[in-house]
Amino acid sequence: MRPVTESVLKSLDQIDSERSKYVLQTLIKTLHQYIDEVQLTQTEWETAIDFLTRTGHMCQGPRQEFILLSDVLGISMLVDEINHSQNEQQTPSTVFGPFFVAGMPTRMYGENIVEEGGDDLMPLLVQGNILDHDGKPIVGAEIEVWQTADNGMYSGQDSAQPPANLRGKFFSNEQGAYAFKSILPISYQIPSDGTVGELLNYAKRHFWRPAHIHFMIQAPGYQRLVTHLFIQGDEHLNGDAVFGVKERLIVAYETKLADANWTDFFEIKQPFHLIQYSFVLTKEG
Ligand SMILES: [Fe+2]
Structure with a gap:
């Protein structure tokens, strides 16, 4: 495990709810592993941030782009x-x-x-x-x-x-x-x-x-x-x-x-x- 992954996991250790701690730490572990696996480039990181930002901006009242994104990704x-x-x-x-x-x-x-x-x-x-x-x-x-x-x-x-x-x-x-x-x-x-x-x-x-x-x-x-x-x-x-x-x-x-x-x-x-x-x-x- 890379030092940065270990540090982030440790930073979440004080969360009171065992379930929340487990869910968040597993998310960090899996996400870091994924980024490492695909060797994410700086440009790809920027594209992802831009995509998620624009997805958020689409969400308003009955228009829920994040639910739609979750739906089309299974x-x-x-x-x-x-x-x-x-x-x-x-x-x-x-x-x-x-x-x-x-x-x-x-x-x-x-x-x-x-x-x-x-x-x-x-x-x-x-x-x-x-x-x-x-x-x-x-x-x-x-x-x-x-x-x-x-x-x-x-x-x-x-x-x-x-x-x-x-x-x-x-x-x-x-x-x-x-x-x-x-x-x-x-x-x-x-x-x-x-x-x-x-x-x-x-x-x-x-x-x-x-x-x-x-x-x-x-x-x-x-x-x-x-x-x-x-x-x-x-x-x-x-x-x-x-x-x-x-x-x-x-x-x-x-x-x-x-x-x-x-x-x-x-x-x-x-x-x-x-x-x-x-x-x-x-x-x-
Ligand atoms: Fe429908």
């Missing part, structure tokens, strides 16, 4: 993998992504999350249950959903959309069920106007993510679940720019004619798409 999925060892029953988790916005309105069971646009598109109804490992319904689970509009952009990215467009918070009802109306999500390209765009262009990589709806589900006593539902048949399922696709999260939609069953409750008076999917949460501890 770091988000690695952290997900380490922290959510999957089992047969639990719904798999996937990337959080950079486009979540907190504080969205609470909506009623079956409410439409489309506030603007999409009038000429077939409505989509998403419906299912929130369950525990034994298949018992979880009542009052909080379900945040967010997705892109039909131009492939999220509200927050696109000033033409109202802030809560295609977003909302729901609670599972007395039967543990949730439902909302929307439109089918479409595949979209992640933002290319920042440092992540530069990196992907440099590596000759594409920007596409397959169509999906984001979910964040939490209930007292259960682990929080951050996941997506991907739409079966999407041409980008095998090449997600952020490596987030998992087989069990790919869902098919049916096309249904509006009959009394649906018309009465959900007030859908025309043919519509239907996705039925139940999420399974794991107890804490």
